[in-house]
Amino acid sequence: MKTKFGFDIHDNRQIDLDLEDTRFADEVAVVVKSWKACMKCGACVGTCPVGKGVLNLTGINYQPALTTCLMCGKCLLVCPRGINTRHLILEVMNKYREYGKAV
Amino acid sequence: MMPREKPYIKSNRQEIPAFAGMTSDAQPVTGNRQPVTVRVAVVGGGPAGMAAVGALAAMHIGVDWYEKEDRVGGKLNNYHQLFPDRVPASEAFGQLVKGTYHNHIDRHLGKAITSVGVNAGRISLNGKDHKIGEADAVILATGFDFFDARHKEEFGYGIYKHVITSADLETVFADGDKLLNVNGSAPASVAFVHCVGSRDEQVGVSYCSRLCCITGIKQAIQIRREYRETRVYNFYIDMRAFGRGYEELYREAQENHGVRFIRGRVSEASEDEQGRIRVKAEDTLMSRPIKLTVDWLVLLIGMSPSCSAVLSGKGEREKSFTNAENPLTGSAVKGQPGVFLAGCCAGPMSIPESVASGRSAAVQAAEYLNKKNGNSE
Numbered sequence: 001m002k003t004k005f006g007f008d009i010h011d012n013r014q015i016d017l018d019l020e021d022t023r024f025a026d027e028v029a030v031v032v033k034s035w036k037a038c039m040k041c042g043a044c045v046g047t048c049p050v051g052k053g054v055l056n057l058t059g060i061n062y063q064p065a066l067t068t069c070l071m072c073g074k075c076l077l078v079c080p081r082g083i084n085t086r087h088l089i090l091e092v093m094n095k096y097r098e099y100g101k102a103v
Numbered sequence: 104m105m106p107r108e109k110p111y112i113k114s115n116r117q118e119i120p121a122f123a124g125m126t127s128d129a130q131p132v133t134g135n136r137q138p139v140t141v142r143v144a145v146v147g148g149g150p151a152g153m154a155a156v157g158a159l160a161a162m163h164i165g166v167d168w169y170e171k172e173d174r175v176g177g178k179l180n181n182y183h184q185l186f187p188d189r190v191p192a193s194e195a196f197g198q199l200v201k202g203t204y205h206n207h208i209d210r211h212l213g214k215a216i217t218s219v220g221v222n223a224g225r226i227s228l229n230g231k232d233h234k235i236g237e238a239d240a241v242i243l244a245t246g247f248d249f250f251d252a253r254h255k256e257e258f259g260y261g262i263y264k265h266v267i268t269s270a271d272l273e274t275v276f277a278d279g280d281k282l283l284n285v286n287g288s289a290p291a292s293v294a295f296v297h298c299v300g301s302r303d304e305q306v307g308v309s310y311c312s313r314l315c316c317i318t319g320i321k322q323a324i325q326i327r328r329e330y331r332e333t334r335v336y337n338f339y340i341d342m343r344a345f346g347r348g349y350e351e352l353y354r355e356a357q358e359n360h361g362v363r364f365i366r367g368r369v370s371e372a373s374e375d376e377q378g379r380i381r382v383k384a385e386d387t388l389m390s391r392p393i394k395l396t397v398d399w400l401v402l403l404i405g406m407s408p409s410c411s412a413v414l415s416g417k418g419e420r421e422k423s424f425t426n427a428e429n430p431l432t433g434s435a436v437k438g439q440p441g442v443f444l445a446g447c448c449a450g451p452m453s454i455p456e457s458v459a460s461g462r463s464a465a466v467q468a469a470e471y472l473n474k475k476n477g478n479s480e
């Protein structure tokens with residue numbers, strides 16, 4: 001956003017762990033336990049035909065990107081931690097619906 | 104160990120005769136042969152085995168030394184220079200093997216032990232279909248196997264010519280071969296993939312092989328030393344440079360050699376029309392996907408267990424290293440009194456660690472024999 005003073009105002013880039021709400025993640029992890037084992041290696045993103053991968057899709061802030069997932073399962077084949085990524089993506093979608101958010 | 108096949112790399116290797124000291128009549132043997140009452144068998148002739156044999160010899164204990172290949176040295180035979188100090192592998196071999204020339208040592212080359220049986224304090228060592236020998240105590244130093252990179256099909260080892268493993272690259276350096284691109288000139292770029300066959304549930308391996316990070320650093324530097332113009336990239340998940348001088352070598356790779364370290368796992372590799380290798384990954388710190396074309400892709404392969412089969416006598420390969428009964432205090436094998444582990448058959452370790460482990464196993468075997476024969480104080 002451009003202000004009349006000539007400054008740009010951006011969203012706060014800092015991640016404030018003090019205010020973190022993990023309820024959503026915890027609920028998903030009840031169903032797909034292996035999600036917690038993600039080591040953020042990025043292999044799923046590297047292989048994803050739409051450039052997303054589970055890493056980018058399942059954080060609550062990335063919600064709009066969920067619609068671009070093709071459900072191709074390539075991320076499932078490369079994940080070194082053996083996470084059932086397709087199940088995970090579906091579960092995140094389910095949870096969004098439950099929370100009354102558009103997917 | 105057989106020289107590994109590298110049909111695509113022009114070899115300058117001269118046929119190296121088996122190490123001259125290895126034939127029984129050519130050794131500078133030291134020590135008087137005294138009547139020895141107990142004998143220890145050491146299985147495996149790598150760094151751990153050589154260290155164990157040397158320590159036993161120094162304690163005047165008789166040793167039967169079994170090695171399945173026609174020369175001792177283990178993996179060391181195919182390495183170039185060792186991290187972190189770039190000591191030539193041949194020099195390390197010379198230092199270790201020196202201690203094994205002793206009158207109390209009987210070498211049995213070309214003898215693979217497939218099972219070990221403990222019976223009333225005597226231990227039998229067996230080959231495929233016959234007994235090979237007997238001993239009062241046994242040190243297993245059967246080392247590790249290189250992870251078979253063909254199991255990670257997405258990286259294309261064995262499919263694309265310009266995808267090689269770190270073990271292949273060691274022999275390229277050791278033989279003085281060139282690592283040229285498809286047009287026969289110096290490579291423009293080379294990439295290393297960390298954690299191939301380690302930390303990967305897709306191939307059923309959960310552990311970290313510990314030494315591939317530092318191997319990747321060492322080899323990246325070596326490429327930059329030989330080809331000043333070549334860009335070198337290391338794709339890692341976590342950098343694990345844990346040993347003496349390792350972190351310093353990591354820094355040296357960045358500062359003095361301009362090696363690029365990228366945090367992100369390579370997800371797949373493919374060959375382009377010219378035979379170069381196209382790599383896909385993500386820079387997880389930048390949150391952006393990466394595309395890169397390289398002349399060579401080097402897979403930093405992990406260590407797979409090799410001796411559980413020997414122990415269990417099943418002849419099957421189990422996907423785990425052999426556990427000591429109490430790893431905190433020693434390397435005795437559970438349920439097999441008189442059997443001790445040395446070196447990488449107990450888990451991934453470096454050469455100095457394997458040597459220390461071999462010497463430690465020798466002391467444990469000596470203590471065990473002392474106690475058994477009522478010599479304990």
Ligand SMILES: Cc1cc2nc3c(=O)[nH]c(=O)nc-3n(C[C@H](O)[C@H](O)[C@H](O)COP(=O)(O)OP(=O)(O)OC[C@H]3O[C@@H](n4cnc5c(N)ncnc54)[C@H](O)[C@@H]3O)c2cc1C
Binds near residue numbers: 148185321
């Ligand atoms: C690519 C790569 C590079 C490395 N570079 C370095 C380095 O620069 N510096 C460093 O410190 N470490 C390095 N390491 C680690 C090093 O290879 C090990 O620490 C070392 O080889 C372990 O020694 P070992 O004696 O336990 O096993 P090995 O070297 O594997 O030796 C085992 C021996 O036992 C024999 N054997 C196996 N089974 C039997 C059987 N059933 N009967 C009879 N004999 C048998 C084998 O033929 C072999 O000779 C590297 C590892 C890799 C993968």
Ligand code: SF4
Binds near residue numbers: 052054076
């Ligand atoms: S399943 Fe979705 S997130 Fe995974 S690789 Fe395919 S498109 Fe990308």
Ligand code: SF4
Binds near residue numbers: 042044045054080
């Ligand atoms: S591949 Fe698996 S471990 Fe790696 S970032 Fe994606 S989900 Fe996490």
Ligand code: SF4
Binds near residue numbers: 301
């Ligand atoms: S040492 Fe490095 S490359 Fe090897 S398994 Fe561990 S983290 Fe991966």
